[in-house]
Amino acid sequence: MEPSNLSRRRMLLSSGSLVALAGAGGLTPLSQALAQEMAKAAVKSLPAYASWKHADSLIIHSANTMETRRGAFGSGLITPLDRLFVRNNVSPPSEKIVADPDAWMLSVKGVKTSTEISVADLKRLGVVALPMVLQCSGNGRAFFPEKPSGTQWTVGAAGCVIFTGVPVKAVLEAVGGMDSGSKYMTGTGGEEIPAGLDPNTIMVERSIPIEAIEDAILAWEINGQPIPLAHGGPLRLVVPGYTGVNNVKYIKQLAFTKEQSAANIQQNSYRMAPVGEKSGPSQESVWEMPVKSWVTSPSGEPGQDVKAGKVQIQGLAFGGMSAAKDVEVSVDGGKNWVKASFVGPDLGKYAWRQFTLGVDLKPGQYQIASRATSEAGTTQPEERVPNNRGYLNNSWRDHMLAITVV
Structure with missing residues (x-):
């Protein structure tokens, strides 16, 4: 309702x-x-395909870009679907494709036996549930002083969800394995390409290193229900630890290739180009997520002053390609740090952890920051990595909150 x-x-x-x-x-x-x-x-x-979303929990940037408000993540570990961010590079296909999810067909190429397989048949090959952080590559873009082009995300282009599907490795086993020499796994989305356009200019087709098959799945459920169109149903390639664009929606083809896709979204978009320079294939591709955290409560929303006394600072932390090991909190802009406690269950290395720290705050102004460290030993940096499109911002200083205690 x-x-x-x-x-x-x-x-x-x-x-x-x-x-x-x-x-x-x-x-x-x-x-x-x-x-x-x-x-x-x-x-x-809200657009029709996302009309079921909870509008007051979202910042609606456009029909294809909606982010979760900082104070709307709640105290639960899993992000409710009606609050989960939405990001589409192009408009989604017709709602008709999710009317009968089991009938959706996937083409598998670059393998010993190329095949077309339905979602119904994929379900026969195996099933796993994968808790993971899903995050847009540009989450945190709004904090770049250069104001890069693209949606001005703050912290809400991210969520922690549970995808259910079949391991890519199980599919590979069923088709006799991949061709020799394959270096990339390439997923092609099912968005409609207008007649007369070169598909490479608009289609969503992403290539990622072949090592990503280890934990990748082809998913048909999210948080225990069929994946809705807004999140890539009826079938989505899910690659934990990698940014959202690499988790290809409405996937219609999975190929194992020697070269990266020729599509513009692979060759020129999502590249770590220096500020002021045009991006291209010679630059590092946006693939893996770095360690990151941010405070969710207090939320810093305008007009929401914090009462003096005991305050529970809460937030979220994840390690990217490994688990979050610990997180520290500062209330004085990073001058002093105190270790926070994780709360709630540990759902594995790709999911985020909730953290909390109780503090006594007197009336005044405070700058609250959080800083996570991953199991791999990487600590969230103070400064962002400058780049032309504002990708992969995990700066703790950028994500810091200024609050007023009364």
């Missing part, structure tokens, strides 16, 4: 008459102002 405020908003926006009257000069100045605000709200309203 959708929130009442969202229902009211939809009721208002469902009628275009008020906006039309405003354009025709048929309303008072006050009504014209209201109509203009309604028109702005219409742009930021």
